[in-house]
Amino acid sequence: MTRSISQDNAVSSSRMTRALIYAVLLVFVFYYLLPLYVMVANSFKPLDEIRGGDLMALPKVWTLAPWASAWSSAQIGVEPTGLKPYFINSILIVVPAVFLSTVFGALNGYVLTKWRFKGDGIVFGMMLLSCFIPFQIVLIPAAKVLGFLGLAGTLKGLILIHFSAGIGFSTLFFRNYYAAFPTELIKAAQIDGASFFQIFRRILLPSSAPIIVVTVIWQFTNQWNDFLFGASFSGFGTTPMTVALNNLVNSSTGVKEYNVHFAGAILAALPTLLVYIVAGKYFVRGLMAGAVKG
């Protein structure tokens, strides 16, 4: 944690209390790590050991075979490709969708706080409410619309659908962040003759880094882990990671190789895990800087 954000809220306390605090924190470290431990431990076991043994135990025989299989040789559909080729599809979908929903979220937040107009409250309300719609509801009509636009089964279609699912949250994050931004600066710039986009670029954007991190993390996580849209609206050659993972683990009457499944699950989660670990520091800072302000 960097200096700038660790404030001195800490209340002075005895050694006893501090020991207790560390103990409690440690207990929760175990709570959060336990399922991951189950997955990791079993991903290094041969299948026989899983079938017969204690799933909490460490492997008696360590093997890397499940990892290799999940990455590059497991049967996914008719092709024994492993998860490897599907990574690129996910990236091709998620990167533009995250980019678009962040850019438009920022602009929307800017408009809704600094260029308010009659009825902006209703517009924001409607966008906020859209966050609560279960995706299953929109599946069939979305298929109709994508088909009508000629986007069924394409990357563009998937990007559009992810954009529509994510824009509500992006707008919420940026709106709350920009609400705290002093309007006087904007007014002054306007008087100086700066245009709508100039103000956004020169005044708001430079100080938006924290909230951009928050939005990107949020959108990236949700879109990377999406299964429903990916399964329904992808076509041959555009299938994302999660659909491939599901194909690997959920084959109903096939033999279940749990070690490969767990290895695959961890592989599939690596990009998001990486984002969390690398950007985690900025994440709290970003949240602090505005996302959590009402």
Place this chain on the structure above:
Amino acid sequence: MNRLQQWLPRLVLAPSFFVILVFVYAFILYTGYLSFTDSRMLPSYGWVGFENYTKLFALRHWNTALVNLAIFGVLYIGICSVLGLFLAILLDQKIRGEGFIRPIYLYPMALSFIVTGTAWKWFLDPGIGIENTFHNLGWTSFHFDWIKDRNYAIYTVVIAAVWQSSGFVMAMFLAGLRGVDNEIIKAAQIDGASPARIYRKIIIPMMRPVFLSAFVVLAHLAIKAYDLVIALTGGGPGRATEVPATFMYSYTFTRNQMGVGASSAIIMMIMVFSIIIPYLYSELKSGDNR
């Protein structure tokens, strides 16, 4: 030019708003229409009036699903908020190794439940999971079979869901705590207020906006809880952990009763909106007056 400047903000907002209008609100209207039709496997447009709604409320599992959503929603949002705040306060005590602990609390949110669900399912299974492990360690009276008990299975869904999101909520609260002006706290300390009292009377009330954000995030996750239930219990034992999202999916897509599925979607949405709209309205209103 001025004209353009005046309309530009609205133009910028327009694409997003248009997308939302079509992909959310128009689709809801469409679903609403389907709920009055005889749609079964694919949409069809024979008008049947309120028949689907009558059928829906005659289904025992629909009531189970509603009750489960209520239990799940209240416990999940409640526990995540309390636990998140609690952990954030602890972590805010100048903890050594915070940079190590924080990502551990946060990472479950990054994992998809397609497989984590399996890990949890095993873990909670009395035969191979935690109960078995304790038995092997010699604590033979240890008993934990909620996932197999139709009266308690919904609580295991809560446990796994809390595991997934409480770290995220913790991060939100931690950010909120870090944003509190420490002058206020110092002043209170000088006045001789106890730490507990400072948190209760000063800091926690200042977390109000965080509670709102946490509520929005958690409520959205609670309503959409689908993968979690499917992976963990598949809606069972029996159909004891059915929630509206799984109910809707199964009637629309696996049972070929799309009309009933659509009507369940509409009822669910009416209920969700009737809880969320007033809450958001009051919170946002008070936010504006700040």
Place this chain on the structure above:
Amino acid sequence: MKMRNFALSASVAAMIASSVTIASADDVEVLHWWTAGGEAAALNVLKEDLAGQGVGWKDMPIAGGGGTDAMTVLRARVTGGNAPTAAQMLGFDIKDWAGSTGKLGNLDSVAEKEGWNDVVPAALQDFSKHDGHWIAAPVNVHSTNWVWINKEALDAAGGKQPETWEELIAVLDAMKANGITPLAHGGQAWQDATIFDAVVLGVSPELYKAAFIDLDEAALGGEQMVEAFDRMAKLRTYVDDNFSGRDWNLASAMVIEGKAGMQMMGDWAKGEFLKADQVPGKDFVCIRFPGTQGKVTFNSDQFVMFDQGGASEAQLAMASSVMSPTFQSAFNVVKGSVPARTDVPNTDFDDCGKKGMADFAEANAAGGLYGSMAHGHANPASVKNAIYDVVTAHFNGEYDSAAAAEELVSAVEAAK
């Protein structure tokens, strides 16, 4: 500055407006849920075969829920005007699709040329044809009324393979006395229903037909049905306490390891035994559910072709490959099922596979072939799931047998 943003929105608009690339006419795009392990590898045989004829294979695997997720995706794709060339389907789904879209390809020309009418059993043809025209090519026939018994546990329990309900109970009791879980079972609705299939058929084949296929109210709520539910309740007493939610393959593992005596499951369970290096007849025994010998409840995976303006050359080639005896043998040896045509030699199959083929032929000849209720071959999805609800609730102790039979009548009525 402004220009750049307009350019951005313009490019978004352009992205939205541009159109799909259409699969070339020589390819087949195939939606299926054989997504992992051996069965997916087996399907590759078909792909290679088609590649030899210059037909490309675009794979669209969607796993989950025994094909339900694939059906959801299929619905989204058909609604979006983007139907795949061919899709794997089961039982009444085929009938429902044929009835509600009318957009399926006609395979009569290839069927006639290759004489499908003569080699595919009539009970299967019922699903492969719509209005008298071939619309689907059956790949396999699974049968669901099997019991898989650990040989050692059976020997310890007297060694005689049970042939009647009473003998089954005797064996189960003996296994219980020997200190193992007599019946390995996973408490998921479809698994409960799979046992229920066999139990009802065991009570009486007439009951099975009247209740599940004709949906006759008197049969659904009758005394024999109460008897069937009583037998389910009896079987429940041989299942361990942790059965709820268990995946079927973990139940198989219990039998393999000797922790449990037997499992009642379709023939796909054999794959688990073989994978664990178990030998049929030596390590495990496969028998028909006692009381259902000579009869088979089946489910059959079929490839349905979607209309592309009359069946295309590629579709006909694919249908022909699916029906070729070599593929039927190669695929089903791996899958654990039996070929959908009755003239395929059994040389490559193991003992259980040979028995399966013989039973299938016998049942076909004697009119003892019934579509499996649990697997969507006896009635439509809505009815099937309504029956699931009642069977599962009863198995979990929510109803007694009489109440369950009563509930069955009203649930089926509401779902029709």
